[in-house]
Amino acid sequence: MSSTQQTPQRVALVTGAAQGIGLATAIELLQDGRKVVLTDLRLPDLSALPESLRANAFAQLLDVSDPAACQKLVAAIREQHGSLDILVNNAGISLKNAAGQSNGILDVGLDEVQKMLDINVIAMLRLCQLVLPGMKDKRWGRIVNVSSLAGRGKSIVAGPAYMLTKSAVLGLSRSIASEMGEFGITTNCVAPGRILTQMAMQAGEEVNQRYAQQIPVKRIGEPAEVGAAIRYLCSEAAGFTNGAVIDVNGGFLMG
Structure with missing residues (x-):
């Protein structure tokens, strides 16, 4: 690229962005000069962002399990901003039982599995299908799907339903990466380990402390550390990183 050419301002959609990894990712992308649409089941509070970044941030309600709402939002982003160049699929759930734990293989219900699959x-998959045609037309796009350590190997606290869904994210991402790479679209995953989010706090402080002792760095991760990895995968420089998984887990998974 010559010095007279300027990279256009990319437009990003981040799901599950009211808190945790999604919010941290939005901040990272805003710092990288992107316009960012933050979505969640509750309206993201833009006052949680540094004031200097708010002009390029836009908050929207979105239930990712609602096909009509997803289609409407993607169309609205394209109409308002001219394109949708970056998709970060961060929204996800991990259902717990009355004791605050994941159901094991003999107890997990198919309705529970289906709900986690849907979200x-x-x-x-639906959001990827909605954004890919526009990316393909522009011959540029970045998709980052948030998987989990639970989809990469044995999990200490996650149950079979969550592990199943996060493993499926990896397969879905590889499929998109192999089919869409020739159009300048990269699709990658981050697989966070134990991160200080509301989801992780469901297990309780004692569980997290025990978990931390099994991590080589001896601590739980921060959302911003995952956001930084996603920022790279969404960057102009990441055009040759495709179908990859970045493990952000303090060294818990090696090999």
Whole structure:
């Protein structure tokens, strides 16, 4: 690229962005000069962003399991901003039982599995299908799907339903990466380990402390550390990183 050419301002959609990894990712992308649409089941509070970044941030309600709402939002973003160049599929759920734990293989219900599939996988696939045609037309796009350490190997606290869905995210992402790479569209995953989010706090402080002792860096991760990895995958420089998984887990998973 010559010095007289300027990279256009890319437009990003981040799901599950009211808090945690999604909010941290939005901040990272805004710092990288992107316009960012933050979505969640509750309206993201833009006052949580540094004031200097708010001019390029836009908050929208979105239930990712609602096909009509997803279609309407993607169309609205394209109409308002001219394009939708970056998709970060972060929204996800991990259902717990009355004791605050994940149901094991003999106790998990198919309705529970289906609900997690609908949010963690099917909604992700739907949003990818909605944004890919526009990316293909522009011959540029970045998709980052948030998987989990639970989809990469044995999990200490996640149950079979969550592990199943987060493993499926990896397969879905590889499929898109292989089919869409020739059009300048990269599709990658981050697989966070134990991160200080509301979801992780469901297990309780004692569980997290025990977990931290099994991590080589001896601590739980911060949302911003995952956001930084996603920022790279969404960057102009990441055009040759495709179908990859970045493990952000303090060294818990090696090999």
